[in-house]
Amino acid sequence: MPLPETQSGGDGAERLDVFMARANAAYYARRDPFADFITAPEISQIFGELLGAWCAVTGRGLLKGNAGGDLLLAEAGPGRGTLMVDMLRVLSRVAPDLFARLSVHLIENSPRLREVQKASLKRFGVPVTWHETLASIPRGPMVLVANEFLDALPIRQFVGAETGAGWREHFVRDGAFVLSDAVVSPPELAGRVPEPGEIAEICPAACGFVQDVSRRLCDAPGAALFVDYGTATTASGDTLQALRDGQPVSPLVEPGTADLTAHVDFEAAAGAAMATGVRCFGPVEQGALLIALGAVERARALCAAAPDQANTIRTALDRLIGPERMGRLFRALALLSPARLAPDLVAPPGFPDGTPYGEKP
Template identity: 40%
Template sequence: MNDALSLDQQIDLQIRTSGPISVATYMGLCLTHPSKGYYRAADPLGANGDFITAPEISQMFGELIGFFLVNLWQQMNEPKAFTLLELGPGRGTLMADLLRAATRAPGFRDAMRLALFETSPPLMAEQKRNLAAYGPKWLENFDAFEDGPVLIVANEFFDALPIRQFIRKADGWHERQIGLVDGKRSFGLSPTAIPPGSMPDAVADAPTDTMLEVCFAGAEVMSRLAAIVARQGGAILALDYGYAATRTGDTLQGVRRHAFADVLEAPGETDLSAHVDFGALANVARAAGLAVEPLATQGQFLTRLGIGERAAALARANPGSAEEVRAAHDRLVGQEQMGELFKAFCAHSPGLAPAGFAP
């Protein structure tokens, strides 16, 4: 593509030249275009960005995950060398908070090798500043792990991976695509039906006009990471909005400046995401030989880890901030806020008993 053109122009040129593109191709261009993608251009986090993640709301989120990781490390008999990997670390806030708590455990810091997977240059610069004391290394892929167990954390990572969308019609399932109508981007359907056997059994009897979203990229990431954990030992913790079993419906959304936005407008300037099918990820992890905990809501997970007690301790230590601490607690675990919509997923080596999940 001609980099002198805006991303808007480049996408439209590709459609005119090669025909309609899939939703996955569109998401990939919008989010990770080498020079004009959303995660390449600027820091999207915080009040001045487009959205705020759980680690930015309160230190309690990261501290409890730090406890979660120490507990797993201790269950593995405190290996003298292990890799701690975060996928999409943002500004490094989550990692800084969790390590502040986790490194209080004798031996944890000396054993840890910190690895980060990030595609945003502005965010990588923030991570370097915030995590320099821990000597992080940035991975370009999931093929270069040192020996020893691997503990992986992914907060709001899988929701940003490209999805494909399929809609059922009388003659079968057709992929949803993005083309141009009167010069404007719009949704349409591929004229060629998908072979029926390629669709999940869960949607075999779906009525006409049902939409199914499939995240092949998420399955590929989970497959690679699960194979490593199965071989070397460890666990994968993912927190994101999503659902426990494959279901139908359109969850693709755009967010810009803390408000919902049209997904087809302002490519490269709008955050695009979709709900995570944790049931599909669980199937991939089990196929690799990992055990998978029953999916928990974020509220359940954090409450079981002791966020109520931590909030009370912070409020006692800082009476002037007690109301702020209470509001952060409620935002993280409240059913009407993040507590119900966001889920906690954990796949791990058989024999481990991750904290925060139902026995």
């Protein structure tokens, strides 16, 4: 990922997005992130199984009428490979014809994590290719999944000047924020008049990635599903956080030793997608998505098959869909190619009213 043109605020200060990109690159290169936090696929197999079923339905819709076509199954930020393992297991069982035509493509920059993923996926016998960027994934029908990927991309933070004269920007120096006195407000803040002390966050990297995926879907048949934590609409506030050993710590101290994340602005991401002409659905809350895909029924079946683990299964399900847990904080956004490229794919599974973003039901 290229660094921003403006990196220094003077006196050794570093713009927040540059600091965050450098810190997370060091973190993922050296540490096991799953010692510090746990993601939905690690909580319960139900999450990955339902997303695998989502990929099966969506992939068949993309390939309908193209009996000899192959499907690219891509994931951005695959972690240990747990999500892909669960998706492939379901695909091999419920869609063996589709599974036989799959190739897997993982966007992963960490050599250490690539080795973990390779070990996890070798049992399936499907071709797996690793990529540093989306651009190197070959052309063809594609289903892409990204779970807790956008939240780790670097943000910029702006603060309303106390004098009411526009925005100032957060830089980092010696483990603390400093404010830039000379900042040009980015396009994302155009027309937005700040209150003194108000904090606004933007994530050009997240919107840029979503837009790159969208442009690809406007060039070749495909679909994408983003699941992450954040807000349905653009909101003010400081959401930058850091976790080390499962505990919150300062995001500015000891860079590279903690996972830095921020809430995803789904309104901004959807806007970036729709600017390309792609069909955009959601965001819907994670709980609503998983329930619509059959989470409760799947948990019931697992409990029946392993009654001694029923309490563990139910507890994990509640963590995924409970309104006070991940069910409401996490959201999902789906993208589909324009109808001219995917005429048989009308709406993505799990998005109840099937209404594209920005359109009234």
